[in-house]
Amino acid sequence: MKRSSGVRLCATAAVSVLSLALVTGCGDEKSKDSGATSGKDAAKPAAKTLSAAELQKLIIAKGDVPGHEVGPVEGGVPDRGKVKAGDAKCEPVLQAFTGIAPGAPAANTSRMATQEQKTPAAEPTSPEELTEGALKDEFGKAMDMDVTVVTLASYDGDGAERALTSVQDAVKACAGGFSGEQDGEKGKFTKVAAEKSAGTGDASVAFTATNESGEDGSLPLHAEVVRHGRTLAVYTTVNIGAMMSKKPYTVSAPVMKAQAAKLK
Numbered sequence: 303m304k305r306s307s308g309v310r311l312c313a314t315a316a317v318s319v320l321s322l323a324l325v326t327g328c329g330d331e332k333s334k335d336s337g338a339t340s341g342k343d344a345a346k347p348a349a350k351t352l353s354a355a356e357l358q359k360l361i362i363a364k365g366d367v368p369g370h371e372v373g374p375v376e377g378g379v380p381d382r383g384k385v386k387a388g389d390a391k392c393e394p395v396l397q398a399f400t401g402i403a404p405g406a407p408a409a410n411t412s413r414m415a416t417q418e419q420k421t422p423a424a425e426p427t428s429p430e431e432l433t434e435g436a437l438k439d440e441f442g443k444a445m446d447m448d449v450t451v452v453t454l455a456s457y458d459g460d461g462a463e464r465a466l467t468s469v470q471d472a473v474k475a476c477a478g479g480f481s482g483e484q485d486g487e488k489g490k491f492t493k494v495a496a497e498k499s500a501g502t503g504d505a506s507v508a509f510t511a512t513n514e515s516g517e518d519g520s521l522p523l524h525a526e527v528v529r530h531g532r533t534l535a536v537y538t539t540v541n542i543g544a545m546m547s548k549k550p551y552t553v554s555a556p557v558m559k560a561q562a563a564k565l566k
Contacts, residue, residue, distance in 0.1 A: 350532065351408050351409075351456050351457060351458050351532050352409065352456035352532070352533060353409055353456070354409040354410070354411060356456075357409055357410065357411045357454045357455075357456060357533075358411050360454060360533075360564050360565060361411055361412075361413050361452060361454045361561070361564070362413055362415060362452055362557065362560050362561050362564065363413070366560045366564070367415050367556050367557050367560045368556060369417060369418050369556065370415040370416060370417050370418065370450075370554075370556065370557065371415070371416045371418070372413055372414070372415045372416075373413065373414060373416075374413065374414065375401060375412045375413065375414045375451055376414060379400070379401040379402060379412050379451075379453065380400055380401075380402065380484055380485065382397070382402055384484060384485050385397060385400050385402060385482070385483070385484045386482065386483050386484075387480055387481070387482045388480055388481035388482060388483075389476065389480050389481075391471070391472060391475050391476065392472050392475070392476040392480040392482070392494075393472070394465075394468040394469040394471075394472040395469065395472040395473060395476055395480075395494060395509065395511065395525075396480075396482045398469060398525045398527055398536050398538065399511065399523055399525055399538055400484060400538075401451045401453050401536065401538060402453070402536075403453050403455030403465070403534055403536055404465040404466075404468055404469050404527070404534070404536075405457065405461055405462075405464060405465025405468060405534075406457070406461060406465075407455035407456060407457055407461070407465070407534070408455075408456050408457055408458050408461070409455070409456050410453055410454060410455035410456070411453070411454055412451060412452065412453040412454075413451075413452050414449065414450070414451050414452075415448075415449075415450045415452065415554065415557045416447065416448075416449050416450075417447040417448040417449070417554070418447070419446070419447055445541075445542035445543040445546070446541065446542075446543025446544060446547075447541060447542075447543065448539050448540075448541050448551065448554045448557075449539065449540050449541070449542075450537060450538065450539040450553070450554040450557045451536075451537070451538045452535065452536070452537055452557060452561055453534075453535070453536040454533060454534070454535055454536075454561075455533065455534045455536070456532055456533050457532050457533075457534070458532075459532075461532070462529050462531070462532045462533060462534050463505075463529065465534060466505060466506075466507065466527055466529045466534060469507055469509075469527050470507045472494075473494055473495075473496050473507060473509045474496075476491075476494045477493060477494050477495065478493060478494075479491045479492040479493045479494065479511075479512075480494075489513070490513060491511040491512060491513055492512055492513050493511070493512050494509060494510070494511045494512075495509060495510055495511075495512075496508065496509050497509055497510055497524070497526075497552070499526060499528075500526065500528075500553070500555065500558050502528055502558055502559070502562040503528035503529050503530045503535070503562065503565070504529045504530060504531065505528075505529045506526060506527060506528040506529065507526070507527055508524070508525070508526040508553065509524075509525055509526075510522055510523065510524050510525070511523055511525075520548075521545050522544075522545065522550075522551070523538065523539075523540055524538070524539050524540075524551070524552055524553045525537060525538045525539075525553065526553045526558070528558075528562070530562075530565045533565065535558075535561055535562075535565065537553050537554070537557065537558060537561075538553075539551070539552070539553045539554045539557075
């Protein structure tokens with residue numbers, strides 16, 4: 303099957319969701335409620351700067367998220383210096399989409415949660431079924447799963463608050479879109495928009511970014527950054543099957559619920 307470039311790149315990015323953010327510039331088609339929220343009964347880890355070892359004990363692990371496989375981020379999180387936005391004020395958004403904790407964290411760690419396949423792809427029963435349309439449909443069904451990267455980062459002093467504010471400011475400032483680069487691979491987002499946050503921590507911002515300029519139409523990528531005391535949880539979710547079928551999806555609620563529970 304010959305897929306168009308955007309979908310093909312999205313398929314490749316299922317193995318390494320981080321590269322998808324820049325290569326396809328994914329995002330949602332419309333804004334929802336304001337993304338910045340605060341919670342009265344928020345989960346609060348100890349009021350201290352957590353070490354890398356402590357973060358590794360707190361981040362989701364195998365068996366923590368029902369219906370998901372949890373393990374290392376395939377391909378790894380890119381180096382901070384190798385991810386650059388064309389406009390510096392948009393870098394906090396791009397960093398979040400590539401699994402990089404915004405600001406200047408004292409320590410951080412990341413994991414990937416992959417949803418179990420929703421609908422097994424059917425095997426073709428005859429050569430006549432091997433049409434481009436049929437293969438594309440089966441590929442979409444096989445890829446209809448949420449892939450979520452979670453990054454936990456701890457900060458000194460008010461670093462977590464300032465880092466979250468930088469993301470909130472970038473979502474507003476970069477509403478008209480921006481270009482970016484990762485390891486020499488260039489891409490662009492045509493718009494950025496706030497979404498309704500799940501509100502699982504002390505404060506949070508949820509947002510999407512979109513590239514609507516390609517032949518595949520709008521390709522969405524979703525992210526949310528949540529503050530728990532001096533710790534930020536950064537979530538990025540992509541669903542290739544949903545993109546191909548133009549079905550809505552969001553940051554994975556089961557993943558966020560499981561991670562928030564470990565930060566109480």
